[in-house]
Amino acid sequence: MSNDTALAEYLFLLRARFVILAVPVVLAIITTFVGGVPVGILVLASGTLLCAVLFIWSSLRTLSGDAQLLPSAELEDAAPPEASLFAQKNRLLRAIRDLENEHALGRLTEEDFETSREQYRAELRQVLESSDALLAPHREAAELLVEEYRRQKANSAYRSAPPKPPLECPKCKVSNEGDARFCKSCAFELGGNA
């Protein structure tokens, strides 16, 4: 793949991000009108979560070297901070890979190799720390959404829990509600938790 094609693809993905972010919002507005506010909120929450997962997945893919490494120098000036960090990360990963190739071919002394690699790695750690700091507020928002979703799910599970079977009073044999603490006929303590 030529650099131009990779650059075009990168810019396309950058724009696609905004489109992808807009999709759950639009869907949520539509479903709010069709299915009411709770459905709209659920669609918005799940859509946003899906986006977060997609972003994390794509950045993990790049980290693991699975994804195509992107041209860096052309992008560093105009791009937003996260794109610049992304470009720096790619540049460093590529530099480390090149260094390892050179070393494998015997073109570097052990000492030069270790020194340069440690230098690149230190730079890479800094870039990753900065990008973590940049992403932290979004991660917090995503965690809040997950928490909210779990809470709602737990609530609805509680509401739809099947009623307890009726309790028969051991003293007078009258049938009581499953969660009754005292018999409605003789007031015998049944021990249900009302």
Ligand SMILES: [Zn+2]
């Ligand atoms: Zn009774």
